Amino acid sequence: MKLSKTSEYALRILSYMAKDPSQLYTAKQLIETLHISDKYLRQLMTGLTKSGLIYSIQGRDGGYSFAKKPTEIFLSDIVDSVEGMNRYTGCILGFEHCSDDNPCVMHKVWVEARKEFIQTFTTKTLDKLNLEGVNKF
Amino acid sequence: MKLSKTSEYALRILSYMAKDPSQLYTAKQLIETLHISDKYLRQLMTGLTKSGLIYSIQGRDGGYSFAKKPTEIFLSDIVDSVEGMNRYTGCILGFEHCSDDNPCVMHKVWVEARKEFIQTFTTKTLDKLNLEGVNKF
DNA sequence: TTAATATACTATTATAAGGTAGCATTTAAC
DNA sequence: GTTAAATGCTACCTTATAATAGTATATTAA
Numbered sequence: 267m268k269l270s271k272t273s274e275y276a277l278r279i280l281s282y283m284a285k286d287p288s289q290l291y292t293a294k295q296l297i298e299t300l301h302i303s304d305k306y307l308r309q310l311m312t313g314l315t316k317s318g319l320i321y322s323i324q325g326r327d328g329g330y331s332f333a334k335k336p337t338e339i340f341l342s343d344i345v346d347s348v349e350g351m352n353r354y355t356g357c358i359l360g361f362e363h364c365s366d367d368n369p370c371v372m373h374k375v376w377v378e379a380r381k382e383f384i385q386t387f388t389t390k391t392l393d394k395l396n397l398e399g400v401n402k403f
Numbered sequence: 404m405k406l407s408k409t410s411e412y413a414l415r416i417l418s419y420m421a422k423d424p425s426q427l428y429t430a431k432q433l434i435e436t437l438h439i440s441d442k443y444l445r446q447l448m449t450g451l452t453k454s455g456l457i458y459s460i461q462g463r464d465g466g467y468s469f470a471k472k473p474t475e476i477f478l479s480d481i482v483d484s485v486e487g488m489n490r491y492t493g494c495i496l497g498f499e500h501c502s503d504d505n506p507c508v509m510h511k512v513w514v515e516a517r518k519e520f521i522q523t524f525t526t527k528t529l530d531k532l533n534l535e536g537v538n539k540f
Numbered sequence: 541t542t543a544a545t546a547t548a549c550t551a552t553t554a555t556a557a558g559g560t561a562g563c564a565t566t567t568a569a570c
Numbered sequence: 571g572t573t574a575a576a577t578g579c580t581a582c583c584t585t586a587t588a589a590t591a592g593t594a595t596a597t598t599a600a
Contacts, residue, residue: 268405268493269495270557270558271497271557271558271559272557272558274495274496274497275497277495277496277509278496278497281496281508281509292575292576292577293576293577294575294576303558303559303560304560305559305560305561305562306558306559306560308577308578309559309578309579311577312577312578312579315577322576322577322578323566323567323576323577324565324566324567324576324577324578325565325566325567325568325575325576325577326566326567326568326569326573326574326575326576327567327568327569327575327576328566328567328568328575328576328577329576329577330577341509341512356405358406358411358414359411359414359415359418360408360411360412360415371418371532371533371534371535371536371537372414372418372478372532374533375478375523375524375527375532378519378523379519379520379522379523379524380519380520381519382515382516382517382518382519382520383516383517383519383520385516386512386515386516387512387516390512395508395509395512396508396511397508398508399508400508407587407588408587408588409587409588429545429546429547430546430547431545431546440588440589440590441590442589442590442591442592443588443589443590445547445548446548446549446589448547449547449548449549452547459546459547459548460546460547460596460597461546461547461548461595461596461597462545462546462547462595462596462597462598463544463545463546463596463597463598463599464545464546464597464598464599465545465546465547465596465597465598466546466547467547541600542599542600543598543599543600544597544598544599544600545596545597545598545599546595546596546597546598547594547595547596547597548593548594548595548596549592549593549594549595550591550592550593550594551590551591551592551593552589552590552591552592553588553589553590553591554587554588554589554590555586555587555588555589556585556586556587556588557584557585557586557587558583558584558585558586559582559583559584559585560581560582560583560584561580561581561582561583562579562580562581562582563578563579563580563581564577564578564579564580565576565577565578565579566575566576566577566578567574567575567576567577568573568574568575568576569572569573569574569575570571570572570573570574
């Protein structure tokens with residue numbers, strides 16, 4: 267019931283940016299505000315750029331900004347772009363061929379338990395979060 | 404939204420054993436039926452033994468059996484004993500001090516999303532699973 | 541008491557995730 | 571053009587998880 271560290275970072279960064287979505291953010295600024303290591307953040311941002319959630323401007327006075335509006339970015343989009351689709355689906359017992367039609371013994375329990383999670387993350391957009399105090403930590 | 408491989412194995416093994424809970428199962432039998440590697444399964448079983456879910460009988464004609472009845476073993480007990488308590492709780496954004504009183508921006512969303520998971524795993528016991536075809540994979 | 545058949549323990553190896561380093565590339569101010 | 575300030579790329583290092591190997595210990599049947 268954990269997401270990867272990389273997902274945590276991606277959600278933190280984009281939540282922070284969503285508070286003022288039209289701004290251009292430099293890597294330096296994000297690093298200092300959110301306390302994420304330099305090179306790791308850049309890698310992550312490159313990934314988010316390639317997946318189309320943000321765009322980057324290279325060179326002097328460059329930085330990152332939203333490519334889609336926060337009203338159009340679902341939380342699941344962020345997780346999916348970092349972890350690869352379906353990372354957080356799949357059988358809890360690790361069976362390859364487990365499905366609704368051919369369920370493992372824990373299938374029903376697992377599917378119901380994660381339904382709320384998937385439901386929330388595929389319907390909530392970035393702007394729906396209460397972004398007050400987004401960088402207070 | 405994943406559990407560790409070790410949790411997967413633990414759930415698989417105990418689900419299998421729960422179909423005939425009074426039986427004494429040898430490591431060999433579990434390995435052959437469930438296709439888990441020899442030494443890894445033994446390590447795992449030693450851990451489950453220490454956490455009090457099963458007991459082991461050493462020596463010739465030994466094996467593993469339930470220390471608690473499947474009706475008394477919650478799915479969360481199994482996961483907790485393998486992963487350590489609270490492995491699947493904690494803040495989705497990785498903030499140490501995030502709590503109901505001092506929530507991060509995603510706290511509310513996250514708490515609601517995982518509620519069903521925690522609810523299910525802390526209330527469902529092993530015997531409540533539909534154990535038909537537990538070893539068909 | 542010996543041999544056979546179990547589990548227990550400890551150390552090692554392999555793989556994946558997380559994180560770091562250095563150089564290359566791009567762009568705007570001057 | 572040159573320089574400064576920004577992102578991009580690739581390779582490497584570190585740490586944690588997963589898996590393996592070998593030896594020790596326990597128990598029972600003969």
